[in-house]
Amino acid sequence: MNNQKNIVLCGVGGQGTVLASKLLSAAAMSKDIPVMSAETIGMAQRGGSVFSHLRMGDNLYSPMIETGTADLIIGFEPGETVRMLPYLKDHGHIVVSTRAVKPVTATLSGSDYDAPQMLEYLKAAVPNLTLVNVDQACADIGSSKVLNMVLLGAAIRTGVLDFTISEIEDVMKYTLPEKFHEMNLRALNYNI
8 A cells, every 4th residue: 555645835935935835744753654755945035946855654755756747836926836737646735826937947038927827827727726815814814924824724634744733733833833823723724
């Protein structure tokens, strides 16, 4: 029996992609689930491409996810999500923010960046797609810094991950400073 889960998290610098990956890793470890991860962080601290491969389960030999094998992609930015689409397996799920952040590479090259077109492409290509209006969620919660928690909560509600909201809350409490707990708990529990 294959109990492995392959998750790709992708976005641009400054969105909390790496923290979200660390929280999922910590949640796996708290349940004694073997976990491996690898992050790639673009050249710019803010605005460069960031993605994380996260693998959970038995018999893991590499943290890198092969194309066509990701159970879930958590996309913090539509364009970066489209770039990671080859990793998604058939019938895999994508949770993606509708908020576009023009990556540094597009800005430097002067190339067009059409986020609505990318979202339409994802809608046509991915049957198991959850679009998350993070602008509305962050406005309702009162902070733009909770994007990662809103997306994690949405990802958990897909049923793809073997975690509950309360298990992520538990690891969040010992990972984040206490002054951020209440706001992040609201974000995790935000019903999109």
